[in-house]
Amino acid sequence: MNKKRLLALTLGAMMSVTLFAGCGKKEAASEKKDLKLTIYCGLMEDHMVKAVKEFEKDTGVKTEAVRMSSGEILGRIRAEKENPKASIWFGGPADGLVQGAEEGLLEKYVSPNAKDLADKYKDKDGYWSGIYVGYLGFASNQKLLKEKGVEAPKTWDDLLKPEFKGQVSMANPGSSGTAYTALATVVQLMGEEKGLDYMKKLHKQIKTYEKSGTAPARLAGQGEVMVGISFLHDGIKYREEGMKDLIMTAPSEGTGYEIGAVGIIKGGPDQEAAKKFVDWCLTKKAQELGQTVGSYQFLTHKDAQPPKLAEELKSTKLIEYNLDWAGKNRSALVEKWNKAIK
CATH class of the missing domain: 3.40.190.10 (Periplasmic binding protein-like II)
Incomplete structure (x- = not known):
């Protein structure tokens, strides 16, 4: 085999490897780009819109959210149990998520960021994590x-x-x-x-x-x-x-009082994106977003700064609210x- 032919074969092989590798990268990028997330949300609408926008910006995950009351969210998830349309329950009192977990409608997921929340603000089995109070x-x-x-x-x-x-x-x-x-x-x-x-x-x-x-x-x-x-x-x-x-x-x-919570819907599409969302919700940055659009709850992340306007509520006398009982007896x-x- 002459040198010219050997060089041509070598270059051809290198181009094939490069093209294959490039194709793999494109596919990987496409997979990441194609991550989508649908959320059922119990927050105020302006808070929901802000959270979705910032999560998309931070992660690149295309996200849609539908605003409903807690009872409506629970009813929708029940109705869609055999073919879930959404992957996240975001916001609203955790009582509803306790009931959802009891009915087998939620997935367990312990986020690595849950370490920054006190035990009282998260489910011991990982069905929900608290984001505000x-x-x-x-x-x-x-x-x-x-x-x-x-x-x-x-x-x-x-x-x-x-x-x-x-x-x-x-x-x-x-x-x-x-x-x-x-x-x-x-x-x-x-x-x-x-x-x-x-x-x-x-x-x-x-x-x-x-x-x-x-x-x-x-x-x-x-x-x-x-x-x-x-x-x-x-x-x-x-x-x-x-x-x-x-x-x-x-x-x-x-x-x-309520512990506003986030949880993953069992069998929902895009579970990878759902876990990313829970991780994101438990960050200091994500929790402090609410006060920029008029949501003045106390926060669960140990380093998150609560809104100054919530100061007037600090002296409120609270009962020892039994969240687990409330959820299971709803x-x-x-x-x-x-x-x-x-």
Whole structure:
């Protein structure tokens, strides 16, 4: 074989290897580019949009999110159990995720970043991880209160005063994680019998049961009711957005709270992308995003700086809210509530 022919064969072989290697790189890049993620989200919409945008920017994973209340998310995941359309449950009280795990709807995943969360903020089996904490209370319209000569409610019993008849809004515990937290709080505080009796009395004071847990604070801010039972950070959000008549109070005998959480939906598509999202949610940077778009919850990452506007809520008296019990008894308790208010 002459030297020219040998050189030609050698160059051909090298080009083949280079092309093959280049093709492999393109395929790998394509695989990474093609990662997609669908999220069912219980956060406020502006917080959801910001989180999706930043996660895409940080990871390159194409992401879509659908905003729903916690009860709606749980119902959707149940309905899609045999063919899940989404891979992440993002935001809303962890009670819902506890129930989802009980029903076999969530995947276990312990993120390496979970080490930066206290044990109370994460599921011991890895079904959910906490990303924020919100306190339950009353968002009241001080202009309406002044007109009626009534003080803002400072206890659960205050809501039963004649002056508040038809002037209280809360969400439906069947659809809303916020409202379920209120129901579970009252039952844990008073006992089941007295708690359900209280909810029956409160029913007579309610103007509307909303689908979303953020709506009662907004309705109070708009002057449509005197009091909304809501998470207090939602009331602060609406006040900062211009509803200046809103004032926040919490029941002096104690109130419940949410651990807003993230979890992976069992059998959902793009599990690799789902794990990336959970990892990202547990970072200091991701947790501090909320306050840039009006979400003023306390945070779970040990180094994350909570919003300054949450400072006013620090003195809120909290009960020892049993999250595990609340999650495992959700369906039964909502059913008992339905019967109690009829």
